[in-house]
Amino acid sequence: MRYALSRYFRAKITENRPIHKEHNLLTLHPFTSIHEPMPGQFYMVGVEGDYDPLLKRPFGLLRRTDGGFQILYRIRGRGTALLRNMGEGTVVDVLGPLGNSYPTPEEDQTPVVVAGGIGIASLFPLIEHLAGRCHVLYGARNCHELFLMEELRTLSKELLISTDDGSQGERGPIVGLLHGLLSRQTSPKAKPVLYACGPRPMLKAVREAVRQGGITAYVSMEENMACGIGACLGCVVKTVNGHKRVCKEGPVFPIEEIVW
Numbered sequence: 001m002r003y004a005l006s007r008y009f010r011a012k013i014t015e016n017r018p019i020h021k022e023h024n025l026l027t028l029h030p031f032t033s034i035h036e037p038m039p040g041q042f043y044m045v046g047v048e049g050d051y052d053p054l055l056k057r058p059f060g061l062l063r064r065t066d067g068g069f070q071i072l073y074r075i076r077g078r079g080t081a082l083l084r085n086m087g088e089g090t091v092v093d094v095l096g097p098l099g100n101s102y103p104t105p106e107e108d109q110t111p112v113v114v115a116g117g118i119g120i121a122s123l124f125p126l127i128e129h130l131a132g133r134c135h136v137l138y139g140a141r142n143c144h145e146l147f148l149m150e151e152l153r154t155l156s157k158e159l160l161i162s163t164d165d166g167s168q169g170e171r172g173p174i175v176g177l178l179h180g181l182l183s184r185q186t187s188p189k190a191k192p193v194l195y196a197c198g199p200r201p202m203l204k205a206v207r208e209a210v211r212q213g214g215i216t217a218y219v220s221m222e223e224n225m226a227c228g229i230g231a232c233l234g235c236v237v238k239t240v241n242g243h244k245r246v247c248k249e250g251p252v253f254p255i256e257e258i259v260w
Helices: 002-006 078-084 117-129 149-155 174-184 200-213
Strands: 008-020 023-030 042-045 057-060 063-065 068-074 091-098 110-116 135-140 158-163 192-197 216-220 236-239 242-245 252-254
Touching (some): 042 068, 057 078, 068 078, 117 192, 135 174, 192 200
Antiparallel strands (some): 008 023, 008 091, 042 057, 042 091, 216 252
């Protein structure tokens, strides 16, 4: 509990901008200094004095800003619907950064990032940290649900896009492009290491792709969370080593540990 309390702070909303009918970009400015977040970590965000809904909601770090940080979130429930309506100047309670982070690749490894939909929010800090090194594969339902495209073109070594409806990039699941990329990474010097976040069916398909090539891969799991510190056991996932808490032992796991 001492660990959790040391990561509690209050922050002011400086922007809460719609970027799609179902997605907003939230910018928070803490009133005090905070622990420096690592790519893959997350925050639990609530509203000061508001107990409906009672529990905070988890949101992955998108990127640091001058004096604060940003979160990209999808409106998909009562909590995020309330958050969408919070204006500039609103004070929120925040706990974080929480969880573990994506392991940094070795200098001789080739980082490959696979993002599905809002999963890009979790992976973007890693892409930014490894600017110019990552092969980025990004899939979504349509072109309107592809975010941060200008930044990704600048930061990526290679950017490959797919959409379910073919409105941008290749038509079909992003895993099809992954198979093509991995077939090009056949040199012993390539040493690909993969990072993925997105819908569970996509992650399962990614698991099969890397299994065939014996490739090291990490996945960020998205589960409903209540406390964010491992106390309530509300976000457990089944692994080959038993059930583990996404908020505490994760959210990042070696992909072969997850029982799909």
